[in-house]
Amino acid sequence: MFKNLLFINIKHxxxxxxxxxxxxxxxxxxxxxxxxxxxxELLQAKKKxxxxxxxxxxxxxxITLEDAQRRWRKELKKLDKEGAQ
Numbered sequence: 001m002f003k004n005l006l007f008i009n010i011k012h013x014x015x016x017x018x019x020x021x022x023x024x025x026x027x028x029x030x031x032x033x034x035x036x037x038x039x040x041e042l043l044q045a046k047k048k049x050x051x052x053x054x055x056x057x058x059x060x061x062x063i064t065l066e067d068a069q070r071r072w073r074k075e076l077k078k079l080d081k082e083g084a085q
Contacts, residue, residue, distance in 0.1 A: 043083060050075045 051072070058068045 039083075043079065046079060047076070050079075 054063075054068050054071055054075075057063045058065065063071070
């Protein structure tokens with residue numbers, strides 16, 4: 001009884017090709033998307049590190065708020081250039 005339910009009988013060669021192609025495409029998509037998350041996490045970690053570095057200097061009074069904002073924009077541009085390469 002269960003033997004017939006679990007077994008999928010694919011007799012047509014076109015159907016086999018279609019299923020094989022779909023599985024291949026899904027696998028390629030899955031592999032392609034795994035690296036993106038690591039790169040995004042790395043970029044977020046770099047942003048946080050720069051943010052906290054600037055924040056400490058601001059809290060210690062070494063730089064003004066305007067200087068901190070200017071530096072933050074400058075560092076973000078650097079990260080964008082690194083990410084584009």
